[in-house]
Amino acid sequence: MNRGFEIVSKYADANLALPYRTTKNAAGYDFESAEDVIIPSIWKLNFLKILWAIRHQKNFGESDLEKARKVLKPFLIPTGIKAYMNSDEVLIIANRSSNPLKRGLVIPNGIGVIDADYYNNSGNEGEIFVQILNFGLSDVKIGKGDRIAQGIFMPYLLTDQDRSQQKQTRNGGFGSSGR
Ligand SMILES: O=c1ccn([C@H]2C[C@H](O)[C@@H](COP(=O)(O)OP(=O)(O)OP(=O)(O)O)O2)c(=O)[nH]1
């Protein structure tokens, strides 16, 4: 066993597809969304009101603030997929180039780095999420089964100093190792 994909237990009966390559020499395995989701457009906010409030350090309506936080925070699209690989390999999650063009969707972290030790971690079993921000003018509906991103397996290298540096055990993602 070198590398591959599995469905996380939460979605065992959800009839999900494992990521797949759509053409003979495609580098990326396309990931589908595990659920129907709506990615809110960031332009839905009352920017003027928010800017005024920030400028004047005023308390603006809690609902506006809450809405702003919700919309400006990247959305995590569940894939229901975990990936296993050799310990000297990494899975890179890259956007589909059509996403910004057709739907206004960007991956704000640039690329997603899925570490080999994320697989089956004690916190979330290693489920891969795709971080997305919608800079388009309209909310974007993603259906279960829609292709949202692609994963590319790659080898990575270690520095000469690496062995002497302390390592933690991974128990989650998205900031699980601290600040
Ligand atoms: O787009 C992404 C990026 C990361 N991850 C998961 C897999 C990865 O192994 C883990 C940690 O990612 P990273 O090291 O990039 O984020 P961090 O902010 O440093 O979190 P941590 O402290 O958990 O390492 O989160 C995803 O599911 N999707």
Ligand SMILES: [Mg+2]
């Ligand atoms: Mg990290």
